[in-house]
Amino acid sequence: MQPFDYVRPRSLAEVAQLLEEADAQTCILAGGTHLLPEIELGRIRPRLLIDIKAAPELNELRYTNSEGLTLGAAIPISQLLTSPEVRRHYPLLQEVARIWGSVQVRNRATVGGNICQASPAADMVTALLCFDAECRIFGPEGERWTPLERFLLGPGRTALKPNEVLVSVRLPSLGGKSVGAYRFVRKGKGGHVTLAGVAVRAVAISHGVASWRMALAGLASSPKRVSEAEHILEAGELNEHAIHRAAQKAADAAEPIDDARASARYRAALAPVLAERSIRAVARQMWGYGA
């Protein structure tokens, strides 16, 4: 590996100060499971790494009924699996964390790193979209907030400006029991990259009525919400017709591409299949039917 310098700031303020002096060759080091192989292969040649794992503001996992869930950018994915609050209020995040990478990678790779990598196929980011996640960003001009949806600008591109850092994401509290499901297809079970995935989450409002969210992985240039499907699911009784129509909206929203792993045609064909399966899995958990 080519040489670089390393700093380990102890607070967000220190991070911010370092970033003010940062140039294009400064990288933020979160889990390192993506960054280090990139440096090893010579595709990124940093001069300085800023390690954000010692700054408390970037490492909190906190839940309050009023504010909901705050996930520091530097918390490892594995922490989602051990948090009782996540299990109680955001079980979809645990479902996705369990199928995310390997146990070794989950222990290091972070929520923030995963978001900032901006992969179109990011399973966790897709799940976060189902919770209206908002990004807390800090930079020379201070703090700003942006919805996760608008943070993602395409493969490898985010709304972070130079000298800014993603501090945390906040998931508003849901005011009820949330259930979720994530169905996905990878190539040759155990493959790493999701070809297509559909996350669905619902919160019961009253009997048979719920607020719904649906988001797609691998089916557009970034993970994306399918609000048309959400409207259908929220509009009335969840019957076969509604499930099919909502699944069809997932297919309509998909803008897949061809690549070495799969064709756009195949990805598009998966969208309604996975959407339907996720919707049914959610309905089954919530009301015991829909399978």
Next chain:
Amino acid sequence: MLNKWKLDTWITLTFGRDQAATCNTAHNKTPMSPHTISLTVNKQAIIVEVDPSETLAQLLRNRLRLTGTKIGCEEAECGACTVLVDDEPILSCVYPAVRAQGRRVLTIEGLAPNPRAGELHPLQEAFVTHGAVQCGFCIPGQIMTAAALLREKPHPTGEDIRKALKDTLCRCAGYPTIERAIQAAAHALRTGEPVPPPTCPPSSEPLYAVGKLHKRPDALEKVTGEAKYTDDLHFPGMLHAKVRRAGVPHAIVQRIDVSKARALPGVAAVLTAEDIPGECNHGLVVYDWPSLIGEGERVRYVGDALAIVAAETPELAEEALALIEVELDPQPVISDPVQARRPDSPKLHENGNLLKHIKVRKGDPAKGFSEADIVLERTYHTATTDHAFLEPECAIARPTEEGRLEVYVGSQIPYADRHQIARVLGWPEERVRVVGQLMGGGFGGKEDIAGQIHAALLAVATGRPVKLLYDRHESLIAHPKRHATQIRVKIGARRDGSLMAVETELYGDTGAYASLGEKVMTRATTHSAGPYEVPHVRADCYAMYTNNPPAGAFRGFGVTQSAFAIESMMDELAERLGMDPVELRRKNALRVGGVTNTGQVLRESVGLLECIEKVEDEMRRRADGDPFEPKTPPHAPHLRRAWGLAVAYKNTGLGGGAPDKARAEVELFEDGTLEARTSSAELGQGLVTVIQLIAAEALSMPPERVRVLVMDTDLTPDGGPTTASRQTYVTGNAVRMAATVLREGMARTLAERYDRPPHEIRFIEGLAHVNGHKVPLGEVARMMKAEGREPRVLYEYWAPETKPLGQGGDMHFAFSFAAQAAEVEVNTLTGEVRVLTVIAATDAGKVINPLGYLGQVEGGVMMGLGNALTEHFILEQGRPFTDRMARYRIPSIVHAPEIISIPVEHVSKDGPYGAKGMGEIVSIPTTPAITNAIYHAVGVRIDRLPVDQEQIALALAARSAR
């Protein structure tokens, strides 16, 4: 406290690194600012200065010399580098060492409660006794990941184990055994009881040592992290080498300017083709592969080497590479063998693009087809695949004071390495010593030269030891692959299923250089009509040069490809005939007295019918009704399950008229131990156990008293190449004969000493029984020496003679046979395929080493499964897309089906104790068994590998839309 050993190491290395830092500064590079960290490693407190770009794996391996932690990919993909930090498993190859400040690090060396006292952790013990250790390279990672799991879940389910080990890859792929070993260790940890023994069945007729369960002699060092692979070695003053590769698939080199690289401080040598003292080319069969491509010469693939650098550190060598100026004139790319054969295609070699046209002729195919009631024809394609052994290639060359050169390398053919290295150096062979090291897997991929010659050239040029270690990226780009093929099969049969004629036409993509391409494609061709008695056969194969990476040996050696084609075709034929697929195969199967396509009469050891019968019984016992009818599991209307069957045969030994011989030496010592020596290679497959057991059997002595020394061209006689499933048979026989001659010598000495006829002397469990005396073997050694006889025998064994293709007679001296049935589950909506069960019956003549046999079966099935479902070395106009582990997916434990191994033992008269080879045959039927099962489940015929789930899904969608 730092102990002295570590302090010394630390000081030495800190000094070494300071030099590097100075060099960097001199070149206006960012000076590294070292950080002092304190941590505990294996309960020992350490204070060490680390550099920000240093990973924990590098700190552990290079500076603390804890080389049990392995590096397989540096991409966070393979899990080999797993260590525990504060009890959590992490990947140390992507963990900056500076982050270990204040942490507790546990590596394989510190896992046992008291490792210095030789104690083992129950996981280590279970991995040894259950035979979960093969090449051993992944084992530290497996054990550390499992240790973390058992801490969290003392009573893990199979699912827990598979989830935890999901991305801790094993290419020997004894995944089911690994799972059983972890369960056994969990039991021991929970209860405090001893580790439960394995349930692996012995040979049906075990002898004294042969055919019984024994621990691998090298297993202990592999579970403790003590085992040394090439990159674990370090020599004082060692330089680090890097290779400047062409990076384009086809070009003429206009200019190479290395002056700037040579001027970089810290660079000891930069060499180009001009600097080669001897012959430039190497090759196993044809010397067509240039060690370096010079100005005015032709680049034939992306991995061609243009220049090599040796520098004080790997980083400096890398920096020097970037300073080499190269001008290339790109040429049109030949990317497939059919294109290569077109007359208007550019010629890649002097003699054109045809490496070899291989022909098999038997009977009169035109007559055969005219007498057939049904004729089918189809064309199949198989993909380029990579061995993906977990240990990337490494070679160290070291000049000695006597003016010789030692080359440390994991090589399947040490004597061929020696020959090729000496040829390029322009030296006599004896001046080079190849010291073979443990290999983290080979599978055929470590037969050709990788870095050996480059390291040797640089060591000779600088007079210093030089290490050339490939990273995963370089390994994937540079070394030979499995041939991609196009295979057209035309088959004719009578209504009763009798095969009348088979005609095949094969195209093999041998890439830029010959490697073993001619041999591989010959095997593909001779086996292309399957293990059947067919009266009329015609096969033509065109092994073609292209601008893809070279293709060479890979477990299965061409038969993997042609078995997929013919076994798919046989299933299609069964369907068209309305015949049971098992029955069709049984009807045509080769049996004793049968004649192969090359005209060889099989006189003995043809266990194919028994393999078919055993597999069929087990399959029908498990299947609910007709195994070939699709079933829908309850509550899953979108899933279909069905079974598929395939059979295969594979030669043991080189065959085709090549002299096939091996030398082995045995020596008895006065302490009663024996050493068996041969240069044959241990690449994980278990040859050392086989040699140990055969020597022990021949001398009726306990196997633990037999040491095995392999792979050293100074100390071990030439056992020939480790290829063609030949070592158990050929080297096994050499060891057996050497031991038998020694035994006769011992008997003569004892006969004289006790004045009894030699035939009265019995050897029983390490003692010579003579005239009521029980004489320890060490005593016999002393007696022999006192008489002036050396208790040492060198034996050169010649395998039975074979005939070249086209001459009829015995083309091979033995064949192994196998039948496998696979049960798959296909998701009709997504096309995903899961293999649930594989039943594998394998006729290996005689099971010498039952744990090794099971390991080969499990690993072979997993490799066949990967070949069917996950593996594809993707090339885009000669450029690899799959240039990293993340893109080349080998099966993980989550892919592992239940694997039922059924040994079949049709003894081979001339094999050692009746054994023949089995390393390759176990892998060959798996792929077509799976693809046939897919057809039975959902009616989609797979004619292109790997199986594309997308193709299945879209075909099913199109069908339901109709």
